[in-house]
Amino acid sequence: MIGSTIVLLAGGPLPVLGFAAGSLLFDVMLLLSRHSLNMKPVNVVVAVAATVMSSYFAGVLNGILILNQTPLFAVTVWAGWTIFGGVVGLAIALPIVAALEKANVKKVKAD
Numbered sequence: 107m108i109g110s111t112i113v114l115l116a117g118g119p120l121p122v123l124g125f126a127a128g129s130l131l132f133d134v135m136l137l138l139s140r141h142s143l144n145m146k147p148v149n150v151v152v153a154v155a156a157t158v159m160s161s162y163f164a165g166v167l168n169g170i171l172i173l174n175q176t177p178l179f180a181v182t183v184w185a186g187w188t189i190f191g192g193v194v195g196l197a198i199a200l201p202i203v204a205a206l207e208k209a210n211v212k213k214v215k216a217d
Contacts, residue, residue, distance in 0.1 A: 124172060128164025132156050145204050154196060161185075161192030
């Protein structure tokens with residue numbers, strides 16, 4: 107949310123609006139599921155599910171509202187590419203979290 111706001115205030119592209127809404131959805135899903143930042147299987151599954159759902163939501167919003175594409179294109183092709191990007195980001199983030207956890211870096215606790 108902070109990064110999206112900075113990009114918009116700096117005159118950046120509007121497609122960041124879909125990602126801002128998607129990141130808000132991601133944060134709400136993690137908050138409601140009481141997600142904990144670690145590599146336990148349940149937390150990885152929650153992170154993957156939240157990533158896919160929020161990426162899809164952002165892709166549909168950007169496809170319809172920003173790119174002026176047809177709803178069919180937005181919910182299939184564009185949202186699919188956005189999910190792909192979200193999964194790539196998750197594939198990069200998970201090993202980093204695992205390495206930090208293995209190095210005994212202080213764990214983030216939501217409780």
